[in-house]
Structures are given as C-alpha cells and as structure tokens.
Amino acid sequence: MLRITQEKFSLFHLMNLSTETLAEKELVWGTPMEPTLSQSCVSTKEKKVGLLECGANGFERIYSPKHNGGKSLPGGHIEYKKRKCPALSMIDRANYSPYGETFFNFPTGRFSNGRVIPDFIAEYAKLPLLQPYLFSGNQQYFNGINFASGGAGALVETNQGLVIGLKTQLTYFKNVKKILRQRHGDKETTNLLSKAVYLINIGFNDYMQENSSLYTHQKYVSMVVGNLTTVIKGIYDLGGRKFGILNQPSMGCFPIIKAYVNGTKLGLKEGGVACCGSGPYKGYFSCGGKREVKDYELCKNPSEYVFFDSVHPTESANSLFDVGNNNYINTTTDNQANYSPYGETFFNFPTGRFSNGRVIPDFIAEYAKLPLIQPYLFPGNQQYVNGINFASAGAGALVETNQGLVIDLKTQLTYFKNVKKILRHRHGDKETTTLLSKAVYLINIGGNDYFQENSSLYTHEKYVSMVVGNLTTVIKGIYDLGGTKFGILNQPSMGCFPTIKAFVNGTKSGSGIEEYSALAKVHNNVLFVELEKLRKHIKGFKYSHFNFFDVSFEVINNPSKFGLKEGGLACCGSGPYKGYYSCGGKREVKDYELCKNPSEYVFFDAVHPTESASRIISQFMWSGNLSISGPYNLKSLFEE
Numbered sequence: 218m219l220r221i222t223q224e225k226f227s228l229f230h231l232m233n234l235s236t237e238t239l240a241e242k243e244l245v246w247g248t249p250m251e252p253t254l255s256q257s258c259v260s261t262k263e264k265k266v267g268l269l270e271c272g273a274n275g276f277e278r279i280y281s282p283k284h285n286g287g288k289s290l291p292g293g294h295i296e297y298k299k300r301k302c303p304a305l306s307m308i309d310r311a312n313y314s315p316y317g318e319t320f321f322n323f324p325t326g327r328f329s330n331g332r333v334i335p336d337f338i339a340e341y342a343k344l345p346l347l348q349p350y351l352f353s354g355n356q357q358y359f360n361g362i363n364f365a366s367g368g369a370g371a372l373v374e375t376n377q378g379l380v381i382g383l384k385t386q387l388t389y390f391k392n393v394k395k396i397l398r399q400r401h402g403d404k405e406t407t408n409l410l411s412k413a414v415y416l417i418n419i420g421f422n423d424y425m426q427e428n429s430s431l432y433t434h435q436k437y438v439s440m441v442v443g444n445l446t447t448v449i450k451g452i453y454d455l456g457g458r459k460f461g462i463l464n465q466p467s468m469g470c471f472p473i474i475k476a477y478v479n480g481t482k483l484g485l486k487e488g489g490v491a492c493c494g495s496g497p498y499k500g501y502f503s504c505g506g507k508r509e510v511k512d513y514e515l516c517k518n519p520s521e522y523v524f525f526d527s528v529h530p531t532e533s534a535n536s537l538f539d540v541g542n543n544n545y546i547n548t549t550t551d552n553q554a555n556y557s558p559y560g561e562t563f564f565n566f567p568t569g570r571f572s573n574g575r576v577i578p579d580f581i582a583e584y585a586k587l588p589l590i591q592p593y594l595f596p597g598n599q600q601y602v603n604g605i606n607f608a609s610a611g612a613g614a615l616v617e618t619n620q621g622l623v624i625d626l627k628t629q630l631t632y633f634k635n636v637k638k639i640l641r642h643r644h645g646d647k648e649t650t651t652l653l654s655k656a657v658y659l660i661n662i663g664g665n666d667y668f669q670e671n672s673s674l675y676t677h678e679k680y681v682s683m684v685v686g687n688l689t690t691v692i693k694g695i696y697d698l699g700g701t702k703f704g705i706l707n708q709p710s711m712g713c714f715p716t717i718k719a720f721v722n723g724t725k726s727g728s729g730i731e732e733y734s735a736l737a738k739v740h741n742n743v744l745f746v747e748l749e750k751l752r753k754h755i756k757g758f759k760y761s762h763f764n765f766f767d768v769s770f771e772v773i774n775n776p777s778k779f780g781l782k783e784g785g786l787a788c789c790g791s792g793p794y795k796g797y798y799s800c801g802g803k804r805e806v807k808d809y810e811l812c813k814n815p816s817e818y819v820f821f822d823a824v825h826p827t828e829s830a831s832r833i834i835s836q837f838m839w840s841g842n843l844s845i846s847g848p849y850n851l852k853s854l855f856e857e
Contacts, residue, residue: 312565315493315505315515320596323566328367330492335363335416336597338461342414345591345600350389357588358397360600361413364389370423371444383419383444387451394455410456418463419445492516558789558801558811559821563828571610573788573815574828578606578659580835581704585657585855593632601640604656607632613666614687626662626687630694637698653699654757657854661706661765662688667736681739689747696755702854703760704838707744708737709769715787716823719796734766741766752848759857761849763838768845772833773819779833787820788812788827798823 317324320331326349327333339347339361347363348356356362366381373382381389397406423441432440449460493504493515503510560567563574569592570576582590582604590604599605609624616625624632640649666672666684675683692703711717712734744762751758776784789800789811799806800822812818821827826834839851849857 323568325566326367332597334418335365338416340597343600346597348588350386350393357603358393359409362393365418368422369419370421370426371419371441371448372423372426373444375423375426380422383448387448390452391455407456411458413457414459414461415452415457416461416463417445417449420465424465562815571822571825572828572831573821575831576826576828577661577831577835577838578608580832581659581839581851584835584839584852593629593636599639601636602652605636608661611665612662613664613669614662614684614691615666615669617671618666618669623665626691630691633695634698650699654701656700657702657704657851658695658700659704660688660692663708663740664711667708667711667740672736677736677739681736681743685740685743685747688744689751692751693755696758701757701759702857703758704763704851704854705744705748705760706763706765706838707741709765710734710767710773711737713770713773713785714824715785715790715794715796715820716798717796718785719793719823737766759849759854761838761846761851761854763841763846764844765834768834768837772830776819781819781829781833782817783812784819786818787823788815788818789821790823794823796823 312324312326315324316329317327317331321327327336332346336346339345344360347361350356350362350364364381364386366386368376369380369382369386370376371383373384375382394406394410397409401409420441424437449462452460491499491504493499493513495501495503495510495513499514501510501513503513504515506513558567559572560570561573564570570579579589582588587603590606591599593599593605593607607624607629609629611619612623612625612629613619614626616627618625637649637653640652644652663684667680672680692705695703712731748760748762752760772779772781773784776782785794787795787800789795789809791797791799791806791809795810797806797809798804799809800811802809815821815827816829818827819830837845840846841850
C-alpha cells in the first residue's frame with residue numbers, strides 16, 4: 218500500500234463540464250427518489266419550499282418548511298398544485314444495471330455500458346479517471362474535476378430542479394478555485410487554471426424540451442448559445458484559457474428520435490438500433506426498466522453497437538478500452554466483494570471493498586488529505602502521485618496462500634517495481650527518489666496465512682517464522698526501492714471473529730477462543746522483534762506498529778465504549794453469530810441475512826469490519842499513543 222504526500226501538479230489538467238458523465242447517485246443526496254409511488258426532487262421554483270413529491274394522484278404535494286422547523290423535509294403543511302408531475306424520477310440517472318457493466322462491472326452513473334468520452338480524453342492526456350465534483354470524500358482537483366450532470370442544459374429551465382444546470386456548475390468551479398487558492402496560494406492556482414483544458418458538451422437536452430417549440434429556431438438557439446458563451450466568459454474570468462467544445466451531434470439519427478417519429482432505419486443495424494431499450498430501433502428510453510416504460514431488451518454484445526441506450530453511445534462508440542484489485546483477476550467469489558450488499562452504505566454500489574462502505578486505507582487517506590486511492594489493477598491511466606493500492610483480499614505473506622486466486626505479497630512488490638519505473642520515466646530519478654522516500658507504506662498481511670490448512674503441518678513458531686520472514690523480506694525490498702516509512706498492523710484477536718466462533722461452535726458471544734488467537738499472539742511477538750531489528754540495522758527506517766490485537770479485542774467485546782451496539786454477531790451472513798461466510802449469497806452457502814443498520818455493528822460479514830469499525834481502528838492508527846501505535850503513529854510518519 219503506497220501513500221504519497223507530494224502536492225505537485227501535472228502540467229495538463231482536465232476540467233469537464235459535459236452533460237453526460239456525472240455519477241448521478243451523488244445528485245440525489247437529500248432528495249429521495251421513489252419510482253414506484255412517488256418521485257422527489259429539490260425545488261428552487263416554488264419559493265425554495267424544499268421537497269416536491271409527486272403523489273399517486275398525479276398532483277404535486279409541496280411540503281412547506283415553515284411548518285417543519287425550517288427544514289425542507291416531509292411533515293410540514295401540504296399544498297396540492299394542479300400541475301402535472303415531471304416523469305423524470307430515473308430518466309436523468311444511470312446508477313443501475315445494465316449501465317456500466319461492460320467495463321466497470323457495475324453501474325457508475327455513466328450513461329454507457331462502460332466509459333464515456335471524458336474518460337478517454339483523460340487517458341490520452343495521461344490523467345486518471347476524473348471524479349465527479351459531488352463525489353464524497355476529500356477532493357484534490359489537481360488532475361481535474363467533472364461537474365457534468367446527465368440531463369442538464371445551458372438554459373436554467375431545462376429539467377430544472379432535477380439536474381445541475383450549467384450556471385450552477387460554474388458556481389461549483391468558483392468553489393474549486395477558492396479551495397485551490399486556500400491550499401496553494403494565488404500564484405500557483407493562477408498557473409494551474411490557465412493550463413487546464415475545459416471540456417464542454419451542452420445544448421442537446423435544451424433542444425429536447427417541449428418549450429423549445431414556443432420560439433423560432435433562431436431565437437431559441439441564441440438563448441442556448443448565449444448562456445453557453447456567458448459561462449465560457451465566466452470560466453475565463455476565473456482564470457481558464459483553453460477550451461474544448463463539442464457542437465451538436467446528428468440528433469435526427471438517434472434511436473429515440475427515430476422511434477418517436479417512426480423514421481426509417483439507417484444502413485447498419487448496429488448504427489441505427491440501440492443495444493438496450495424497447496420499441497422501434499429500441500428507441501424508447503427504457504434501458505434498465507427503472508423509467509416510465511419498464512420493458513426493455515439488452516443486446517448480447519454492446520461493443521458492436523453505436524448506441525447503448527436510445528440516446529447515449531456505447532463505450533465502443535466512444536473508443537475502446539471497480540474498486541478492489543480482485544475485481545480484475547480470475548478468482549472466486551470467496552475473494553471478491555463486487556456484489557450487493559457490499560459497498561452499499563457509503564458508495565451505493567459494490568466496489569470490491571469487503572465492507573458496507575469504506576475500509577481502513579480510505580480513512581487514512583482522508584486524514585492525510587489525500588483522495589481515495591485507486592487499486593493498482595484499475596483500468597486506465599494511473600498517476601501514482603497520491604499513492605496506489607496493491608492489496609488483494611485473501612492474499613498472504615506466503616505464496617502458497619490461496620495461490621492462483623489472489624495477488625500474493627511478492628507479486629505486489631513486483632507491481633511496486635513497475636510503479637517506480639513509470640515514475641522515473643515521467644519525473645526523473647531525483648524527483649522519484651524524493652517521492653518514494655516521503656511515501657508511507659501501509660501493510661496488513663498474515664491473517665489469511667493462518668487460516669490455511671497447511672498451517673497445522675508446522676509448529677506455531679515455525680509457521681510464524683515463515684510468514685514474518687516473507688513479510689520482512691518484502692519490507693526490505695520496498696526499502697531497497699526507496700521506501701523508508703512503514704505502517705504495519707499486527708494480527709487482530711482472531712478468536713473473537715464470528716467465522717471462528719461459528720466454525721468451532723464457540724462459547725458465549727463476545728468471548729475470544731484462545732486456541733485460535735494463539736497463532737496471532739506468536740506472530741505479533743515475532744513481528745515486534747523483527748521490526749526493531751530492522752530499525753536498528755537499516756539507516757532511515759521508520760515504522761508505525763499498530764497493536765491491532767488489543768484494539769480489536771476491546772472493540773469486539775466492549776462495542777458500546779466506541780458507539781457501537783453489536784460486537785459478537787456479524788451484520789451479514791448466516792449460521793451461529795452469522796459466522797458463515799455467505800454474505801451476498803454468491804459463495805458456497807447461499808442463504809444469508811442482512812441487518813438493518815450496519816453502522817451499529819463491528820463486523821459486516823463473518824470476517825471483515827463495518828465502515829464504522831474501520832473508522833474507529835483507523836483513528837487509533839492515525840493518532841494513537843505509544844501503547845497502541847509506536848514508535849510513531851501514522852500522523853507523525855506523514856508529517857516527518
């Protein structure tokens with residue numbers, strides 16, 4: 218696990234204001250959508266009343282905040298307006314299947330089977346995939362940011378209240394500039410914004426509005442282009458100088474247009490018919506079955522089509538080419554978490570993290586004021602300047618642990634060597650040396666080794682020496698490549714894990730099973746000794762050794778001390794203590810139960826902590842005292 222604190226900027230920055238790429242799930246925070254009975258949206262039209270909800274009678278029910286403590290929430294005075302409800306509950310979102318499944322393996326909010334145009338532009342510019350502005354977590358902005366909103370237009374009235382209009386996107390950009398100035402000063406921010414390239418694709422949605430027919434073509438176009446040029450001038454006034462602007466496509470050839478006007482088919486089937494939808498040319502905007510028309514068909518091979526749904530192109534039409542490295546290797550579902558209900562509390566979709574939300578490195582990145590770190594195997598161009606994540610669920614320090622199904626520790630070291638080569642190629646020897654020496658390397662390994670059957674073939678001492686020996690060899694390998702600062706976790710109180718208690722039919726919930734914690738204790742003693750040897754014999758070697766065993770024991774057995782309610786049972790699983798590893802129903806045992814509130818639990822599944830528990834653990838790692846995290850805690854390592 219590589220963490221880099223350098224804050225130098227790349228020479229080229231991509232700011233994207235196009236209308237078709239934002240992960241729209243972020244847009245609906247505070248505005249619940251109920252596609253069955255009602256739809257909700259933030260209203261700015263009715264004196265900022267807050268929540269508009271379309272009832273089953275087809276009228277708008279407006280909840281007035283003055284009768285609800287000033288909050289824009291249901292429960293206040295209800296007025297019925299005799300105005301037709303907007304049929305846009307799911308139209309401007311693509312955060313459901315089958316969107317995204319060809320490339321990302323899950324819906325990301327992109328209106329495509331995979332990546333969209335800005336993703337490829339970023340790749341060609343040797344930038345990482347750009348995050349949406351409303352993505353939660355600490356944003357850095359130095360590679361760019363994406364303000365785009367599916368369904369938005371140049372005119373404020375276009376899908377008003379349901380999208381992020383172009384002028385609001387400009388306001389967001391002003392906020393970004395303020396943050397950059399605060400972090401980096403006027404001079405560096407001015408230089409950064411002047412070198413950025415601003416991509417803009419806007420107008421299509423304006424011309425799909427019914428009110429466009431109230432004006433002559435020339436008048437309506439002048440309104441749209443006028444708003445667009447006003448925003449371009451606004452970006453210029455804020456420091457932007459370089460713009461990439463798309464004109465309007467051949468809209469008459471789109472399946473949605475041909476379906477509604479019963480037009481004729483274009484030459485090739487793949488060019489004139491959408492991959493996903495219904496009706497003539499699959500031109501009804503029904504892909505995914507979440508909109509007004511529920512029926513839809515999905516083609517077998519989206520890569521052969523120009524259009525994925527009735528409006529938006531496939532990844533192939535854009536060009537060609539999750540979070541968790543195991544999403545990208547040939548393994549089993551035992552070693553993957555890229556399916557529901559993993560990830561759904563925080564990300565709203567499974568990312569490959571073995572949790573309901575974020576995991577420990579995500580919080581460490583947040584405390585270090587870094588963005589979420591991408592997995593090494595994530596497709597697309599990686600920058601590595603903020604760090605990279607080599608971790609592989611199920612991996613061990615020993616090559617034999619789950620061999621062929623995971624990325625073992627020595628292979629992860631090979632990946633790091635590749636990263637160093639790329640950094641040297643891009644930045645030169647001197648800058649790369651500085652970069653790697655300032656990085657903090659987080660390592661958590663060994664637990665999976667001790668769950669292997671072959672561990673019983675050796676004495677505890679012998680097997681532990683093999684595991685810790687491989688770990689220290691890799692630490693030396695990272696040191697030889699330039700790393701000097703390490704954050705290392707010892708083994709947790711494994712005997713208290715639901716999976717162990719269920720497997721051995723353990724005693725009362727909350728009491729650890731000593732036999733299964735014995736290996737962990739031997740490991741921790743040997744690891745402590747070996748780390749001290751490295752500190753004494755290797756120049757510049759610094760480390761934070763986190764006492765995971767004592768902290769995990771305390772959190773599991775006394776959860777109320779930390780604001781949690783349940784430490785002995787897993788949130789998701791089956792069997793005693795929900796200790797059968799069945800969460801999601803994709804593994805050997807298919808039945809599972811899911812708790813209502815994961816945030817109250819220590820364990821999400823039979824082995825892995827919830828986001829709440831990960832946050833608690835990461836806080837101890839970051840700022841714990843010497844008895845918990847020493848001789849340095851992570852905060853002091855990052856500040857060194």
